[in-house]
Amino acid sequence: MTDAAAQGLTKADTARAGLAVTFAPVLRSEWIKIRTLRSLLWGLAAVLLATAAFSALAGLDDSGDQDFDPLFSAFFGVSFGQIAAITFGAQAVSAEFQGGALRVSLAAVPDRMRWFAAKAVAIGVPALVVGLVTGGVSLIVGKAVLGTRANGLTWGEGLRAVVGCGIYLMLMALLAAGLAAVLRSGVATLSILIPFLLIVSFVVGGASGNVADFLPDKAGQVALHETWDGALGPWTGLAVTAAWAAAALTTGAWGLRRRDA
Amino acid sequence: MTSIDVQDLTKEYGSKRAVDHLTFSVLPGRVTGFLGPNGAGKSTTMRLVLGLDRPTSGIATVGGRAYATLHEPLREVGALLDAGAAHGSRTARDHLRALAASNRIPERRVDEVLEEAGLASVARRRVKTYSLGMRQRLGIAAALLGDPPVVLLDEPSNGLDPEGIIWIRELMRRLAQEGRTVLVSSHLMNETASFADHLVVLGRGRLLADMPMREFIDARVQPRVRVRTTDDGALSALLASNGIEAVEGEDGRWTALDARVEDIGRLTSAAGLPILELASEEGTLEQAYLDLTATETEFAATPNPTEPQEA
Numbered sequence: 001m002t003d004a005a006a007q008g009l010t011k012a013d014t015a016r017a018g019l020a021v022t023f024a025p026v027l028r029s030e031w032i033k034i035r036t037l038r039s040l041l042w043g044l045a046a047v048l049l050a051t052a053a054f055s056a057l058a059g060l061d062d063s064g065d066q067d068f069d070p071l072f073s074a075f076f077g078v079s080f081g082q083i084a085a086i087t088f089g090a091q092a093v094s095a096e097f098q099g100g101a102l103r104v105s106l107a108a109v110p111d112r113m114r115w116f117a118a119k120a121v122a123i124g125v126p127a128l129v130v131g132l133v134t135g136g137v138s139l140i141v142g143k144a145v146l147g148t149r150a151n152g153l154t155w156g157e158g159l160r161a162v163v164g165c166g167i168y169l170m171l172m173a174l175l176a177a178g179l180a181a182v183l184r185s186g187v188a189t190l191s192i193l194i195p196f197l198l199i200v201s202f203v204v205g206g207a208s209g210n211v212a213d214f215l216p217d218k219a220g221q222v223a224l225h226e227t228w229d230g231a232l233g234p235w236t237g238l239a240v241t242a243a244w245a246a247a248a249l250t251t252g253a254w255g256l257r258r259r260d261a
Numbered sequence: 262m263t264s265i266d267v268q269d270l271t272k273e274y275g276s277k278r279a280v281d282h283l284t285f286s287v288l289p290g291r292v293t294g295f296l297g298p299n300g301a302g303k304s305t306t307m308r309l310v311l312g313l314d315r316p317t318s319g320i321a322t323v324g325g326r327a328y329a330t331l332h333e334p335l336r337e338v339g340a341l342l343d344a345g346a347a348h349g350s351r352t353a354r355d356h357l358r359a360l361a362a363s364n365r366i367p368e369r370r371v372d373e374v375l376e377e378a379g380l381a382s383v384a385r386r387r388v389k390t391y392s393l394g395m396r397q398r399l400g401i402a403a404a405l406l407g408d409p410p411v412v413l414l415d416e417p418s419n420g421l422d423p424e425g426i427i428w429i430r431e432l433m434r435r436l437a438q439e440g441r442t443v444l445v446s447s448h449l450m451n452e453t454a455s456f457a458d459h460l461v462v463l464g465r466g467r468l469l470a471d472m473p474m475r476e477f478i479d480a481r482v483q484p485r486v487r488v489r490t491t492d493d494g495a496l497s498a499l500l501a502s503n504g505i506e507a508v509e510g511e512d513g514r515w516t517a518l519d520a521r522v523e524d525i526g527r528l529t530s531a532a533g534l535p536i537l538e539l540a541s542e543e544g545t546l547e548q549a550y551l552d553l554t555a556t557e558t559e560f561a562a563t564p565n566p567t568e569p570q571e572a
Contacts (some may be wrong), residue, residue, distance in 0.1 A: 012348075022332075024364055024365050025363055025364065028363075029359045029360070029361075029363035030359075032355065032358055032359040032362055033351075033359045036273060036351050036352070036355035036356075036358075036359065037348065037350055037351060038350060039328045039350060053302060095348055098345075098348070099345030099346055099347075099348075100342055100343030100345060100346040100401060101346050101347070101348060103311075103313050103342050103343065103346065104307070104342070104343075104346040104347075104360065104403065105363075106313055106412075107311050107312075107313065107334065107338075107340055107342075108334065108335050108360050108363045108364055109363050110312050110329040110330075110331065110334055111329070203402045208528040260308070260313065260314040261308070261313040261314065
């Protein structure tokens with residue numbers, strides 16, 4: 001019993017040490033790649049700027065809509081910030097599909113799954129951090145602009161939306177990253193996702209309470225609302241978005257594994 | 262010890278067979294020139310060795326192991342495949358830092374290889390400001406990053422200026438002298454002749470030759486002797502009477518075919534012919550290569566319909 005427990009511990013330690021040796025260097029490498037491309041850093045900055053700016057603008061409009069949701073008003077800019085987030089995710093991956101860059105990367109890290117996992121973490125973590133900051137800034141700016149109209153908001157709702165905003169933007173960046181790996185092109189990825197987010201989801205999403213609730217953006221943005229009436233709540237909605245992102249990443253990983261570099 | 266071994270390697274893209282049952286070894290301590298026209302399968306073979314493309318059949322190993330199983334491969338094998346592989350918006354130094362980090366190569370090594378490749382002064386400039394030659398140097402710096410015992414270079418002299426070509430030639434010679442395994446592909450003959458000890462020649466995916474360069478040339482090109490005299494008639498008669506075929510050049514020089522300078526020298530001396538010039542003409546790699554591909558083309562032009570089909 002004790003022996004087995006001791007052995008189990010050793011095994012876990014070995015696994016942890018193995019991970020430190022095999023995964024950490026690759027993650028470090030991928031993180032260097034992200035932070036040494038100015039366009040990617042600008043993309044992250046744009047997530048914050050676009051979200052906060054459009055949230056503030058939305059708050060200024062006090063036409064007294066019946067469906068007025070003060071929480072979503074503060075987070076309205078996410079619809080624009082997410083464009084920057086998907087651009088970030090798509091570009092971070094598509095940079096590998098230019099001029100034989102992927103061959104250099106995979107010659108250095110032949111384990112493609114390990115490499116792609118490191119890439120996803122190197123995209124997801126900064127997107128999450130920037131998303132959380134964006135959420136916090138949006139909430140503060142939104143509340144300031146809304147003034148008394150935001151009085152009904154509780155701290156719990158605010159916190160949930162900030163965390164939801166971080167997770168949502170991370171998931172959208174990962175969805176784009178996965179799709180970019182499938183399509184092997186950033187331009188192709190963005191020309192699918194941006195029209196989808198700006199047009200399809202806006203139009204189809206008008207009528208809620210149907211299958212449109214399960215679109216990646218619709219589902220995840222429930223977390224940014226004070227009240228909701230669809231099938232999905234804040235966390236189930238984010239889970240649906242996570243499923244979309246996971247599907248894209250899995251398909252991307254599968255293609256990467258199968259195809260010649 | 263750390264040789265590259267390719268065994269019965271075949272790669273098909275759709276119905277096109279890029280590499281066709283290839284078997285050869287690249288040994289350490291010498292520069293092996295990898296020759297063949299464009300599209301012969303040189304780059305494909307290199308990608309197969311690096312585990313980037315999957316073979317249709319056959320295996321390729323480095324030091325007895327499949328590349329994909331190497332733990333920190335940059336420390337075992339350095340490769341230059343595409344000069345355009347570094348992202349244009351990244352600096353050369355950052356490009357190498359990211360690569361080094363993935364294989365736990367210390368950062369000081371990045372500065373060392375940049376220095377070695379002559380890029381130290383421009384290391385913090387973005388790669389898109391580089392000329393093709395500079396990108397090529399960066400690719401070679403990346404190949405040297407892990408101080409690997411095996412080096413694969415695909416057309417390394419592409420875009421290099423004359424100074425760069427001399428640099429890469431000396432670098433390859435030095436790497437081989439240090440006991441490393443060096444495989445260098447090229448479609449330029451004179452270029453390859455200047456650094457290769459051994460040759461692996463491909464044609465349409467198949468192995469045409471695998472032998473020391475000197476042997477390859479001697480087996481295919483007859484030695485010739487260039488001779489000039491004051492008395493063309495006497496020389497012509499002398500050579501003809503000894504069964505040596507000779508042709509007269511426009512400048513009064515005669516070229517004796519399939520002859521050695523020792524024989525011609527003795528003959529003319531014995532005959533008392535005044536000699537103004539006597540020189541042996543070594544066969545060149547280009548001549549040998551063209552001779553090889555000419556026979557290959559002939560062979561290809563008359564395909565044997567009874568040739569067994571591969572399953």
